[in-house]
Amino acid sequence: MTASFDSADPADAAASLREMVDASTVRLLQSAQGLSDQQACEPCLLPGWSRGHLLTHLARNADGLRNLLIWARTGVETPMYSPNGRAEGIEAGAGRSSAELLADLESSAAALDAEAAQVPDTAWAAQVGGPPAYLHPAWYTLWRRLTEVEVHHVDLGVGYTTASWPEPFATYGLENTAARFTGPDSPAVRLQSSDSPVVVQIGPAGQQPEHIVTGPGRALLAWLTGRSSGEGLTTQPPGPLPALPAWR
Numbered sequence: 001m002t003a004s005f006d007s008a009d010p011a012d013a014a015a016s017l018r019e020m021v022d023a024s025t026v027r028l029l030q031s032a033q034g035l036s037d038q039q040a041c042e043p044c045l046l047p048g049w050s051r052g053h054l055l056t057h058l059a060r061n062a063d064g065l066r067n068l069l070i071w072a073r074t075g076v077e078t079p080m081y082s083p084n085g086r087a088e089g090i091e092a093g094a095g096r097s098s099a100e101l102l103a104d105l106e107s108s109a110a111a112l113d114a115e116a117a118q119v120p121d122t123a124w125a126a127q128v129g130g131p132p133a134y135l136h137p138a139w140y141t142l143w144r145r146l147t148e149v150e151v152h153h154v155d156l157g158v159g160y161t162t163a164s165w166p167e168p169f170a171t172y173g174l175e176n177t178a179a180r181f182t183g184p185d186s187p188a189v190r191l192q193s194s195d196s197p198v199v200v201q202i203g204p205a206g207q208q209p210e211h212i213v214t215g216p217g218r219a220l221l222a223w224l225t226g227r228s229s230g231e232g233l234t235t236q237p238p239g240p241l242p243a244l245p246a247w248r
Contacts, residue, residue, distance in 0.1 A: 005139075005143065010121075010125040010137055010138070011124045013124070014138070014139040014142055017142035017146060018116050020146050020166070021113070021142055021145050021149065022113065023166075025109045025113075025149060027160070028105070029106055031153065031156060032055060032101065032105055032156075034158065035101075035102075035158070036098055039051060039098070039158075040052045040097070040098040041095070044157050045155045045157045049094075051101075051156055051157070052094040052095060052096060053094040056092075056094050058105060059093070059101075059105045059108040059109075060081075060086060060089045060090060060093075061145070061148050062105075062108035062109050062112040062145065063108055063111070064086070065080065065141050065145050066111055066112045066115045067079065067080050067081075068138065068141045069115045069116055069138060069141055072119055072124065072141075073119045073123055079130060080130065119138065123138060124137065124139045125137050125139070143172075146169060147173065150165055150169050150173075151225055151227065162218050162219070165218050167196075167217075170217045170218045170221050171196050174191070174193065174198050174200065174220055174224070175198060177224045177225060178191060178200040178201070178224065179200075181203065181245070184204055185245045186203050186204070186244065187202070187203055187210065187211065187243065188202070188203030188209045188211075189202050189209055189210065189212070190209040191213050191224075193215075193216065194216055196217050210242070211236065211241075211242050213230075213241060214233065214234050214235075215234060219232040219233055220233065223244070226246065229241075
């Protein structure tokens with residue numbers, strides 16, 4: 001399932017991803033339910049943000065991605081966010097009580113799922129997104145949501161770690177994330193998963209790898225996404241892991 005998203009029928013990819021998003025959302029909501037008002041105000045693992053900031057971001061992300069599914073369903077271009085809307089929305093909601101944060105997170109996720117249920121099978125291949133350099137098929141919107149929920153669940157700092165990531169997310173996530181590290185500031189590195197068949201390379205196209213980094217797929221993905229300094233990974237030739245640019 002994980003390696004076939006890009007080559008699968010778009011409607012089949014969307015159906016699989018919708019199930020994964022639903023399960024991931026349930027886990028996130030369970031964590032959010034355990035937060036007190038004080039814990040919601042405390043810093044999360046992202047610099048400068050409280051847990052309230054992070055949970056509000058996840059709610060507004062659901063709203064924005066829902067806009068992209070509306071675009072796919074109707075054919076009417078619907079931007080993900082209005083100008084300045086993302087940052088202003090996060091700041092406006094960050095200081096709410098834990099109960100208010102949870103209700104917003106739950107209702108926004110439910111609205112996204114309800115919209116996904118209305119997208120016709122023929123519309124999952126429609127190009128949505130933006131700016132123009134980041135247009136993608138509609139089914140990929142659900143992958144974006146899964147990534148937001150899984151990665152930011154770790155950032156919440158409540159005991160959900162990169163080791164908690166489901167195997168399908170870690171496997172496809174490693175392949176998908178590695179494809180973003182192709183710029184001149186990225187080192188040429190071959191990544192070899194020790195618990196799956198995944199072997200991918202990062203760095204400028206055509207450049208021979210200068211390092212081979214090996215470890216569990218979750219650990220490799222955590223390193224690429226900046227959620228780990230490389231614990232559990234080994235490199236050849238021996239030495240420190242190569243420096244990575246920031247993941248975007």
